[in-house]
Amino acid sequence: MGKDSKIYIAGHRGMVGSAVWRALEAKGYTSIVGKTSKELDLRNQQAVIDFIDNYRPDIIIDAAARVGGILANNENPYPFLMENLQIQNNLIDAAHNADVSKFIFLGSSCIYPKFAPQPLKEEYLLTDSLEPTNEWYAIAKIAGVKACEAIRKQYGKDFVSLMPTNLYGPNDNFDLKSSHVLPAMMRKFHEAKPTDASVELWGSGTPMREFLHVDDLAQAVIFAVENKLPEHLYNVGTGTDVTIKELAETIKDIVGHNGVINWDSSKPDGTPRKLMDSSKLQSLGWLPKYSLDKGIRDTYAWFKANQSAYKSVKI
Template structure:
């Protein structure tokens, strides 16, 4: 059942993270005021009993599952059991509780890392499980695949209205800028800013160099977080039969439909930051998947497209980073 009433109770799981916060603010701006959220200190979503009590007490009409343990290549490699175990536990706990109390619709947020390393480009939803995963993020990917399959299974077996959105690489205000755990765009934005800020500059007057992992040749697609929030609202408001007409498995890619190399991303970030210095490649580090561009034909058919250009999104993200730089470094 689609979202129609502005008074409907909507539970946003993970509302303090970058994605959940964006969804929360976007829904409020759209006039939905009956929003429910809990911090991880207030509710451990890995605990199925605590989650069930929460759902029984609050009785949400709609659920957006944006809570997850996330991180870049380095974090995935260092903490494989945590990325697999924590995400499986969160998904099982929340999705099962939503089923048991009979929510009207649940939107589960996955990730395009679920697709095979050498999936056809752009990647269609039906390429899922057709080949091996990228080893550097397989733990997170397996968990997200399981979450989608649980939603699909509950729809097939019990008729539950559950939809999975597979967003491409996300970025925006509130992103993780910790170089140990961040994804490529915020990591490069911070590195470039710090290289420009380093004093004194090099003897020739140029800024300090920025080190780029790998060859810089892999291509990536980037989606601004506010666009994903708009896609979530759009899907919540779309009739179930329209969604399943274009997506029988309940899975929808969310992207912008174009990508660029990491080297070209680096050039764009240098231009936004105003960095005039060399870029050095550390080719001892992995490249990851060669290309990740999603096929957005299903969302296109429903009538939704992203609105934020990559440059505009990076500029807004950089403004936010400079405003919060001191607290981010102290953290």
């Protein structure tokens, strides 16, 4: 693949897609394209087929998905299942039929069983039941992983799946009704900071989570673009985790909030622990660069500089 290879990023305006775009441009890639949802509805099979047939990309990076936290998953099980299936299946099948050289499918650590041994290895996929609060999204992503594996097995094509741990960074979703834990905490502490009002957080604070800066994931995607990886599925994480309480205290200190935290233990915790074993990808040469402290500081600086986008939603 040369620097003039035609690269289509599905979901190019989201947190992951925009980070991948920035990273590719920084590496000198000159032919990157993206389409907004108004320009191309990825749920529409014929529209996707027509676009791929006409544009003929060399590489497709699938960073498009309907995503959200526990609340959004619980309240919208059908669209989280069906829309994600539609998006990824349309892209994967169109890429296969158009003989696209390389397809990179991006998923999530939630594909692994709720009580799988820690750290999570790629081979634990489909060995037990999923976390009920996000199984709809997880089942869709598992289907995408298996579709890429099947194409790779049957046709020998370079279709690979990267499963990142919990992501955060610039262009994250800070809407409190649909965001994940880290951006939701950041916004809550930021908006409580002027009066040091108390902040309510869900659960007990005891679950452990691993967090990866989105720019580190973008470098993993570039690594997959520039190398033919020998296996179909790779975890992408840091290898370290923290409790949700530790995460809250870190964000609280970085934001400068001096109030108290009230933990609502009546709300679900989700999976007790999700630490990923990313040794397969790291052994090939990719390594994360961001510490959690630096990543949160950089993300908070970005959040403060982009406040106008989040004023309409109240806590």
